[in-house]
Amino acid sequence: MNQQFGGRQRFANGKVFLDGVWRTGLDVIAADGIVTEIVEAQTEQHGHIASGHAERRASVDAECRIDLQGRMLIPGFIDLHVHGGGGFDVTSGTAADVAKAARFHASKGTTSWLPTTMTAERAVTEQAVQNIRQAMLSGTGGAEIVGIHLEGPFLNPARCGAQPVDRMRMPSQEELDTYLRLSDHQVRLITIAPELPDALAVIRYARSRGITVSIGHSDATYEQVRAAVAAGASHVTHLFNGMRPLHHREPGVAGAALMLDALTVELICDGIHVRPELIDYVFRTKPQEKIVLITDAIEACGCAEGRYQLGGQEVDVRHGEVRLATTQDLAGSMLTMDQALRNAVQFSGLPLASVLPMLTAHPARQIGIADRKGSIAPGKDADLVVLNDKLEVEAVYVRGKQVSASPN
CATH class of the missing domain: 3.20.20.140 (Metal-dependent hydrolases)
Known part of the structure; x- marks a missing residue:
């Protein structure tokens, strides 16, 4: 999960902590260090986005998709x-x-x-x-x-x-x-x-x-x-x-x-x-x-x-x-x-x-x-942490930029 990207990021396939509850089936999208959208998870059919819109496909191609693999995404x-x-x-x-x-x-x-x-x-x-x-x-x-x-x-x-x-x-x-x-x-x-x-x-x-x-x-x-x-x-x-x-x-x-x-x-x-x-x-x-x-x-x-x-x-x-x-x-x-x-x-x-x-x-x-x-919401800073089921930190993003696991 060691990914750096200068454009849009899509945090997908995880459990997202939103408004005090856990939500699945949602993607969190960030750009320029800010959470911009929280949307229904993408579904793809035969290599195409289900909506079929070409502009949607181009937007997705420009994203960095961060697969959470079922892990928790928290503020x-x-x-x-x-x-x-x-x-x-x-x-x-x-x-x-x-x-x-x-x-x-x-x-x-x-x-x-x-x-x-x-x-x-x-x-x-x-x-x-x-x-x-x-x-x-x-x-x-x-x-x-x-x-x-x-x-x-x-x-x-x-x-x-x-x-x-x-x-x-x-x-x-x-x-x-x-x-x-x-x-x-x-x-x-x-x-x-x-x-x-x-x-x-x-x-x-x-x-x-x-x-x-x-x-x-x-x-x-x-x-x-x-x-x-x-x-x-x-x-x-x-x-x-x-x-x-x-x-x-x-x-x-x-x-x-x-x-x-x-x-x-x-x-x-x-x-x-x-x-x-x-x-x-x-x-x-x-x-x-x-x-x-x-x-x-x-x-x-x-x-x-x-x-x-x-x-x-x-x-x-x-x-x-x-x-x-x-x-x-x-x-x-x-x-x-x-x-x-x-x-x-x-x-x-x-x-x-x-x-x-x-x-x-x-x-x-x-x-x-x-x-x-303090929370994950559109308009707030993309300060995000990925936790595994042992509540161990696996990845940290400060304003959308992944922080190294090494303090120095």
Whole structure:
């Protein structure tokens, strides 16, 4: 299925995931990186198209027919929270490093992503957003960069997780404005602790600039979370990790995230950050359209065990877990989106059709790109993934161009 073509492409003879259901007997046609048509499958009789129109025959001759051989054709995965991969770090790396991370994750089915910065010195973050923007403008040859996720620096040291406490700062509209200017206004998502001084004002300002605001690394009470929602917060960063846990008299961030339908939650579905049974519980209790699967992957993702970097901090990878070398706190993951999909189906027992939107349509909606990403439909980008019956990625197309299985 290793096919490249500059004109029209016809994805045929597969199971297509359309509008939340599986459809057969349909061909998906793409041209110039856009899905143009979804039509009834071609039928040929004695070497001629059944319609018999000569112009139809000429059009078909000009197409590249991609025979899916009964495999599944799905929208590409969209990862809103990823710090690196394939040996490359987003925060401390160059624009070329960001592009290499994009190629690695594309090989696992991710077609769009938000490179995610760690809390760092201001100068480091300023350089990081410029590097991400440069990679975005140059193109990555892999997953498309659709914006930037700032995970910090406006976080609460009490719930720091793997974020460095000494680099955290109070919420500042001026600092956020700097990142917007340096990135050409490409910040799509920001994680913030809403209980900090001036946080609600920054949340309101971020929303006014079209940024999705996520609550994370926060010690907020239930009422403080409600105030953040009123100010415009609509997202929760890696549910259960880096936040005040649920208590029966003080629901905290975790409890509010489960109870408030205005909030969409991220889940790291690796079975390490959140126990599989609890993931199943969230799937059964939270409205499924309010769940987004992420990787929180770091540069070590896809690499051998050993010592790596995460935004300038040393981390150790052992037995599939990433931990800070100094404190042994969990520090990101080795997860890829294709594995997150397989895990979610295994942990929950939900049908594939119920889980897929958590990696496609839901994240697209959360960052305001659902008009062109997250589903297969005419007019949307031809970001397509071919899965076999083991839910393994067999081919990836970003805007109609097949991505190499090799990240480099």
